[in-house]
Amino acid sequence: MKCFRLMLSVALMSLSVTAVAQSDAQKSFDTLKTLAGSWEGQTAASGTPLDGKMMHVSLRVTSMGNALVHEMTGAGRPDDPITMLYLDGDRLLLTHYCDAGNRPRMAGKMSPDGKTVDFDFLDVAGSTENGHMYHAVFTVIDANHHSEDWTYMMPGDKPFHARLDLQRIK
Secondary structure, three states: OHHHHHHHHHHHHHHHHHHHHHHHHHHHHHHHHOOOEEEEEEEEOOOOOOOOOEEEEEEEEEOOOOEEEEEEEEOOOOOOOEEEEEEEOOEEEEEEEOOOOOEEEEEEEEOOOOOEEEEEEEEEEOOOOOOEEEEEEEEEEEOOEEEEEEEEEEOOOEEEEEEEEEEEOO
C-alpha cells in the first residue's frame, strides 16, 4: 500500500510540474490574445526607408481560440507578412511567413511583470539567402497601446531592428 501511495504521489507531482509549464505558456498566449483588434503606429527603424512609415497591424484570434493571426501592412509595401502565434504543448510558438520567402519559428517567454512576451529564434524553413526574422518582442502597455520590436537578420548576420509603437483603432 505504501508503494502505491508513493507512486501516486510521484505521478501527481509530475502532472503538477507539467501543468505549471503549460500554464506559463497559456498565460503568455492569453495575454497576446488581448491584443486582438486593429492597430496603427509609426515605425522606428533609424536610417532606413521604413523609418517613420505608418503601419497597420491586425491581430485576430482564430481556430476556436487556438491561434492568433498577426498581419502587418504599410504604405508603399507590396505585401503583408503573416505571423501565427500558437501553443505547442508547453511552449508558445510563433511562425513568421516572411516576404523573404522563409518561415522562421520562435519560442516565447513572458517577462516576470506579465506585460512582455519575448520570442527567441528556434529554426527557419526555406532559404535564408535574403535574411530572416530572428527575434520579436510584444509589450502590452495598456488596453489601447502596445509595442512590437522585430529583429531581422540580414545576410552576413547583420541585425536590422524595427520598433512599432501601436495604438488601438478598433
